Amino acid sequence: MIRTNWHTHTSRCGHACGTDEQYVKAAIRGGLKTLGFSDHAAYEEPWPSERMNIEEVPAYIASVRSLQKKYSGKIDIHLGMEVEYYPSQWETLTYYRKEMEYLILGQHQLELGAGSAYGIRDAKRLFQYVDALEGACRHGLCDYIAHPDVVMYSYPAIDGSVREAAQRIAEISVKYDMPLELNCGSGVRYGKQRYQDGERYAYPVRIFFEEFAKRNCPVVIGLDIHDPQLFLTNVYLNRALEVIEGLDCNILEDFDIISAAKKRKQMFY
Ligand SMILES: [Zn+2]
Ligand SMILES: [Zn+2]
Numbered sequence: 001m002i003r004t005n006w007h008t009h010t011s012r013c014g015h016a017c018g019t020d021e022q023y024v025k026a027a028i029r030g031g032l033k034t035l036g037f038s039d040h041a042a043y044e045e046p047w048p049s050e051r052m053n054i055e056e057v058p059a060y061i062a063s064v065r066s067l068q069k070k071y072s073g074k075i076d077i078h079l080g081m082e083v084e085y086y087p088s089q090w091e092t093l094t095y096y097r098k099e100m101e102y103l104i105l106g107q108h109q110l111e112l113g114a115g116s117a118y119g120i121r122d123a124k125r126l127f128q129y130v131d132a133l134e135g136a137c138r139h140g141l142c143d144y145i146a147h148p149d150v151v152m153y154s155y156p157a158i159d160g161s162v163r164e165a166a167q168r169i170a171e172i173s174v175k176y177d178m179p180l181e182l183n184c185g186s187g188v189r190y191g192k193q194r195y196q197d198g199e200r201y202a203y204p205v206r207i208f209f210e211e212f213a214k215r216n217c218p219v220v221i222g223l224d225i226h227d228p229q230l231f232l233t234n235v236y237l238n239r240a241l242e243v244i245e246g247l248d249c250n251i252l253e254d255f256d257i258i259s260a261a262k263k264r265k266q267m268f269y
Contacts, residue, residue, distance in 0.1 A: 001030055002032070005027070005223045006034075007185075008036060008038060009037075013052055014047075016226035024075065027231045028074055034076045035076070036101075037064045037079060039081060042056065044089070064077065078258060080102040081103055082103075082146060083136075084108055097140075101258055104144050104146045106150070107136070107151075119153075120154060121154055127164075130169060137176040141264075143178075143179075143264060144179040144180070144222075146183060149208040152202060153202045158207055162207060163211070166210070173215070173218065177260075178218075179217075181219070182222070182243075183203060183204055184222065184223045190202065205243070209244045210247060213248050220251075221251065
């Protein structure tokens with residue numbers, strides 16, 4: 001099992017279960033030393049099955065802060081969020097950047113309310129997705145990119161554009177010193193899916209990590225936990241590791257995302 005996980009949700013997002021404290025207790029039982037909460041960021045428009053409402057943000061902050069104190073000495077808890085790069089929401093994102101100890105980027109849509117990353121099937125929108133990742137990095141919005149390959153969820157086949165997208169993401173990582181996540185969430189939990197060119201997990205996708213390994217990009221393992229029980233199993237971690245088996249990936253263990261965030265936050269003052 002890993003000792004540090006920066007990618008943890010809470011029931012506020014509408015598709016996770018358990019209390020905040022159950023996540024902490026399970027993480028301790030699972031052997032974690034550092035636990036980062038990174039629930040889905042709220043924006044002006046509510047979306048109850050995908051993210052907390054904006055009115056819930058203060059209670060989220062208060063809850064994580066209080067658990068941080070209560071469990072100090074037992075586990076290091078940190079307050080983060082999983083955000084998207086939505087230029088239209090810049091005021092809200094700036095608030096999160098200042099208020100949270102760290103931010104991870106999970107670009108689930110191309111823009112707020114449009115262009116789901118789970119529905120992309122063409123090269124044009126594949127590259128728009130990469131552009132969004134780059135925008136986030138250029139503005140110092142995030143401290144690692146969660147599931148950079150989530151855009152492969154519906155993409156029909158591994159073609160030349162996919163290789164090019166993976167190369168571009170690797171370049172972005174190098175340019176901005178941005179870790180890329182090996183995600184152990186839904187992509188591996190739902191099992192392998194059939195695509196035009198064979199079976200694979202929706203994500204992580206090996207071709208991305210081939211390019212990340214070539215450029216020695218920093219890689220961080222993220223459990224993407226939506227259920228406290230998942231801290232107690234290695235099944236999904238092992239599935240994700242199997243995808244990159246034999247690749248010389250630069251996996252960062254116990255990555256200090258808090259220090260990285262402190263530097264980038266300066267761009268917001
Ligand atoms: Zn989620
Ligand atoms: Zn997530």
